[in-house]
Amino acid sequence: MSPDQVLAIVMASIAAWTLTRIFRGPIGQALARRIGGAEPGGRPAADEAQIADLQARMAELEERLDFSERMLLQERQASQLGHGEG
Secondary structure (H helix, E strand, O other): OOHHHHHHHHHHHHHHHHHHHHHHHHHEEEEHHHHHEEOOOOOEEHHHHHHHHHHHHHHHHHHHHHHHHHHHHHHHHHHHHHHOOO
């Protein structure tokens, strides 16, 4: 291997290491957020919409669970009253 080839390999290695450090740091994170469509300092708009949708669905599930619990409690109370009369 000639000295010029060794120098080229060393320079390429240094350049690759430097670029890796830059893109894994704050600059790379800012670029990733920008490419991903995030607003500065926030989440991407699509994530916000998905979170709002999931919160609404969770609230609906909680209401259904509460209703189911009330219905089961009413059935248990009715069956206990029925056993006490007989």
